[in-house]
Amino acid sequence: MRLWNRVRQNPVAHWCLLFLVLATTIDTNNNDNPRSRYALLMSIAENQQLTIDPYWRTTCDWSRTPDGHYYSNKAPGPTLLALPLYLPLDALIVSNAKDRKVRDARRMEARESLLDLLSLALQAIPFALLVMVSAEMLAARGVSRAAIELCALAMLFGNTASMFMNTYFGHGVAAALTLGIALALPKRRHALVGLLFGLDVLSDYGTALFLPILVVLICMTAETGWKPKLRGVLRFALGGLAPLVVFLAYHALCFGGPLTLPNKFMNPVFVEKGGRALWGVIDFLPNSHAAYELLFGAHRGLLVTQPWVLLLVALLLLMVWRKRWWADKHLAAEARTVLPLALGGLAVLLLMNASFGGWHGGVCPGPRYLSAILPVLGLALGLSYDAFPRPLRLLLWLSVLPGLVIFAIVGAGDPAVWPDHYIWRRCHDTLFKFAKAKTYLSLSWIVFAFAATTMVAVLRARWARSRRVVSKGIDNFLY
Numbered sequence: 001m002r003l004w005n006r007v008r009q010n011p012v013a014h015w016c017l018l019f020l021v022l023a024t025t026i027d028t029n030n031n032d033n034p035r036s037r038y039a040l041l042m043s044i045a046e047n048q049q050l051t052i053d054p055y056w057r058t059t060c061d062w063s064r065t066p067d068g069h070y071y072s073n074k075a076p077g078p079t080l081l082a083l084p085l086y087l088p089l090d091a092l093i094v095s096n097a098k099d100r101k102v103r104d105a106r107r108m109e110a111r112e113s114l115l116d117l118l119s120l121a122l123q124a125i126p127f128a129l130l131v132m133v134s135a136e137m138l139a140a141r142g143v144s145r146a147a148i149e150l151c152a153l154a155m156l157f158g159n160t161a162s163m164f165m166n167t168y169f170g171h172g173v174a175a176a177l178t179l180g181i182a183l184a185l186p187k188r189r190h191a192l193v194g195l196l197f198g199l200d201v202l203s204d205y206g207t208a209l210f211l212p213i214l215v216v217l218i219c220m221t222a223e224t225g226w227k228p229k230l231r232g233v234l235r236f237a238l239g240g241l242a243p244l245v246v247f248l249a250y251h252a253l254c255f256g257g258p259l260t261l262p263n264k265f266m267n268p269v270f271v272e273k274g275g276r277a278l279w280g281v282i283d284f285l286p287n288s289h290a291a292y293e294l295l296f297g298a299h300r301g302l303l304v305t306q307p308w309v310l311l312l313v314a315l316l317l318l319m320v321w322r323k324r325w326w327a328d329k330h331l332a333a334e335a336r337t338v339l340p341l342a343l344g345g346l347a348v349l350l351l352m353n354a355s356f357g358g359w360h361g362g363v364c365p366g367p368r369y370l371s372a373i374l375p376v377l378g379l380a381l382g383l384s385y386d387a388f389p390r391p392l393r394l395l396l397w398l399s400v401l402p403g404l405v406i407f408a409i410v411g412a413g414d415p416a417v418w419p420d421h422y423i424w425r426r427c428h429d430t431l432f433k434f435a436k437a438k439t440y441l442s443l444s445w446i447v448f449a450f451a452a453t454t455m456v457a458v459l460r461a462r463w464a465r466s467r468r469v470v471s472k473g474i475d476n477f478l479y
Contacts, residue, residue: 011145012135012152014460016128018453019156022446023124023166026411030115031363034168036061037079038115040072042107044083045090046100050254058108063255063265071254073262077202078170080246082118089114115168123172124165127375130179131155137183138382141334145461150397151382155179158403159306159374160366163410171371174204178345179375181214185337190218190232194239200372202243205261207372209348210341217337270358286354293360294353294367298422305366305406305423308399309346309374312381315388316343335383342380345373360419365410408450412443 039055056070248258413430
């Protein structure tokens with residue numbers, strides 16, 4: 001009952017409920033990326049092996065080592081985290097099967113449903129719960145209701161990561177883990193931060209670049225003296241020890257070295273011959289054109305898909321330059337960790353993303369390799385919103401709208417946005433050129449669900465305001 005009351009009283013429970021309902025009802029097709037992870041799950045269940053030799057033809061996302069074995073070319077974290085849920089379901093699916101051929105046929109028949117279930121259980125639900133924890137933290141710090149509502153909209157619907165929460169790409173896992181880090185760091189739960197960071201790196205290799213940022217923040221937020229700083233770093237290291245051992249063992253067993261990534265043996269389709277410094281996939285320095293496209297490009301840049309991110313970054317940098325900060329010391333403590341993590345994390349992921357050939361991420365509705373940090377920027381939006389003047393607050397609300405529109409269109413029509421497509425033209429064509437009856441029905445459902453939830457949000461805000469007024473009147477009468 002206590003937990004139910006906590007959920008019911010959460011200021012963004014309505015938005016989180018909408019997010020989960022849409023994640024369940026919106027049908028997003030899984031492609032070769034999640035199917036590569038599913039191939040590994042099938043191999044572990046059937047052969048108790050990490051090779052995907054019997055299943056490599058079910059996906060083009062594979063790596064082939066010199067000994068001729070095939071492996072998933074994805075970071076192993078989402079697959080390993082899925083095992084406790086997948087293995088019992090797999091045993092149920094293949095029960096009473098006569099032979100391996102029948103077992104594999106049943107697994108393939110259940111593939112899409114199981115991937116959807118894994119996405120919901122390991123991405124959408126944990127992420128929604130973390131958004132609710134974020135809202136509780138903001139409310140406890142006295143942040144305005146408008147800031148909390150906008151923060152929830154930006155995190156749940158207004159960024160690229162939110163569009164991957166119901167498909168098992170792994171971006172949803174990484175985004176949830178990074179948000180967990182941002183919430184645990186101000187509370188100095190350094191062992192938990194280390195554990196989450198280790199799982200984050202297992203799920204998205206790019207998040208390893210957060211390491212120096214986290215170490216600096218742990219030292220900056222520790223008590224005065226070198227001993228508390230050292231103690232915090234040691235706890236962080238101990239928390240990340242188990243994921244580190246798993247990381248080293250997996251890559252040594254599969255690819256011949258504890259730090260050898262599957263990119264070295266990537267499917268040749270994804271390798272640029274002579275075009276990249278490392279494994280034909282990545283350069284040591286970022287490409288300026290790729291960086292520009294990721295930030296401002298009309299194909300899938302932040303400016304056209306989620307402009308609130310760039311606006312927020314500009315405003316935060318302006319505030320740092322003007323040395324303007326918050327009066328509430330508790331809010332300042334949260335801001336001193338969340339804002340540097342958000343800005344620094346975006347910077348390092350942007351540099352990493354701009355350094356490899358497939359910077360565009362293939363078929364996707366935004367810069368998906370930046371997904372891990374985008375919800376943390378939403379949390380930073382909630383922390384900083386009240387510090388801005390009213391015109392800028394209105395501009396922030398408007399800048400979230402494009403992300404919401406793309407979310408709705410992607411949910412309704414699942415447009416295939418290829419690297420050479422302009423995303424807004426593709427969205428237009430999805431609605432007016434290639435649309436089917438199912439697309440319009442899905443879009444109508446999404447718009448109706450948003451409208452109903454908006455009404456609930458307004459009513460809840462008015463109810464909360466009236467309760468505060470009544471409570472204040474009673475206090476004045478009594479005291």
